[in-house]
Amino acid sequence: MINQLPRWVEVGGFCLALIAGSVNAIALLGFNHQGVSHLSGSSSLLGVELAQGEPGAAVHLLLILLSFVLGAAVSGCVIGNQSLKLGRRYGVALLAESLVLLLAMAMLERGSDLGHYLASAACGLQNAMTSTYSGAVVRTTHVTGLFTDLGIMLGLKLRGQPADRRRILLYLILIGGFIGGGVLGALGYADWHYRALLGPAGLTALLALVYLIYRQRRQPA
Structure with a gap:
């Protein structure tokens, strides 16, 4: 049940959301207002570019979308399960994300579009890393679904149904991060x-180290 949510999920979710929000802000400021932590805006821009007959820009956006999917595929290969659970290889996935962000920075410093694709892949990897916990959707790279769920819970409260306070707290933590x-x-x-x-690359690496230490201490001797 969501009420049995361990503290490490809340703390980890906040840190991951902080990382994704930082990467996306840098992307919006440096990638001609193209976000990389989610695909809704890029998908819409792809349609616009296709309608306006701009094949070069359309290919660039398509590669951003495919890079996000590739990052998610790497996460699925490394972790192998969508259910959030202590003991899975999140440390490996986090270290991979940190490395990809560093490579993205190096490419962007050189003016290469490869940096855009690497940043998108890093976000796809992170978003796929934590999918659900006890029925609560745990997304850390975008907040649309979180705001939607908060609205649904508000509507249920207006109908007289009890509010899931722990789930509300989790969503507010992710949004705040x-x-x-x-x-x-x-x-x-x-x-x-x-x-x-x-910054986000270093925090991701630190989070990987903290997770590995925490998992080692929690495992039975």
């Missing part, structure tokens, strides 16, 4: 441009 990451990403980009990706 994503927005907070956006603030940090924008501030970092203003001072360090694409080198601001060092």
Whole structure:
């Protein structure tokens, strides 16, 4: 049940949302207003570019979409299950994401579009890494579904049904982390441009280390 949600899920979810919000803010400021943490905007822009007869821009956007899918595929290959559970190889996935973000930064510093695709792949990897916990959708790279679920729960409350306070808290934590990451990403980009990706890359690596230590201590001797 969601009420049995362990603290590590809330803390980890906040950190991951912070990372994704930061990466997406840097992308919006540096990639001609193209986000990479979710695909809704890029999919719409792809349709616009196709309608306007801009094949070069359309191919670029298509590669961003495919890179996100590729990142998710890597996560599925490494972790092998959609159910969030302590003991899975999240540390490996997090280290892979950190490395991809560092490569993205290096490519972007050189002016290569490959950096765009790598940043999108990193977000796809992270989004696929944590899918559900006890029936609660745990998405850390976008907040549309979280706001939708909050609205649904508000509507149920107006009908007189009890509110799931623990799930509401989880969603608010994820939303707060994503927005907070956006603030940090924008501030970092203003001072360090694409080198601001060092922040989310470093935090991802640190989170991997903390998870590996925590998992080792929790495992029975």
